[in-house]
Amino acid sequence: MKRVLLCVSVGLMGLFLVTLVQSSGLPLPKALTVRPATVDPVSLRTLQARYKTLAKQLTQLMPTQPYILVDTARNHLYIKRQDQVMLDALASTGSGTILDKPGDSKRQWIFDTPRGEFAVQSRLANPVWVKPDWAFIEEGLAVPKSQADRLESGVLGEYALGFGKGYFIHGTLYTRLLGKNVTHGCIRLNDDDLKSVYRLAKVGTPIMIF
């Protein structure tokens, strides 16, 4: 028993020392780094050329036309062209809240703005909102049977840009909430910024969301 306790104590002491070294910011042991390979000058030049070719290939994948960048944590939408910021707009993005689907406690809607790369799929002027099921359930209302009962005009602003699966960049009546995570996943902007985005973005314009 004493021997076991001694072993455990020694082990814990060792772990403590490792923790201390890690948290102290001391130089790393060599085992943590990649071992250098000895390369002759010809191989080095080949490697440099390879690096240059690859760097060029990666540069060619970067968008050359304007693209939309959305920061969902800080609620900002940017239009960028290479390093130039063409527009910096305050936005509202997904609230991250959840809503249970009626009659099925295991299934729910999660109101997140999707992250990743998308593209503008549609550009609409004077859009009409086709209210989805959750919009009624959230308000404690019955889901209508008729499609006509789902239509609501004037709530999405003057323009809407669709980027798939029912997600849009659109306007809002609640401009005081810009800068906050309050939406059901769509990206809201004020009227002026929405107009600029509509003008600058075409169908196919990339949208990067993080």
Place this chain on the structure above:
Amino acid sequence: MTFLCATFSVLLSLISVSWAAESEVIPPGDLADSASLQEATRVLEEEIKLAAKPQTYVFIDLVTNAILIKGRGVELHRIPIERWSGSDLSRLVAPRRLRERPQVNRRKIDHTAVTEQDPISLVDMPTTFTLKFAPLLTILVLSNTDGNPWQWTLQQGRVWWSRLTAWGQILRTGVMSPPPPSLNLTVSLDHAQSLAWTVTEGMPFLIRRPTP
């Protein structure tokens, strides 16, 4: 002769300008150092595959101490790393995919509630969390606790707890499988929350390792 010298100088400056422009992609470090160049080339090869698809990915650069959120090779967001440590980094060659994003306490919408329900925001995100990947890799993200001994104690407790549970498993099963590669990243509190917010399930992570 002067003309030749001038032409040579102009050519040389053009070459260095083109290098500089492309080097911004992933700085190669010392161009004369084969090891760092090999590592930068390996990372570039992997990044080209990731950037060819419509997705965002995370690039952890242990050379320049930064976590970059990228898409199509473009830097979308940068998180500075304050300290890092790791084990078995030589196995970190291929990109890893995140198995699960950090847990967050999401609020449920209740239409019968009389008061306004708060959405989740950055401040709701964890400041210390573990990211697990396939193939095997564990990244422990810690927030800087300088000047906050209570936070430091909590974090160290978490680190120790994960080590003790690993030990416990070995003692229980009697099997000592080699531990997966692991990385501990210390960032500022805000940046830890920002990273927890940004990462999504299945997101690819690419890591550039330092050379001696």
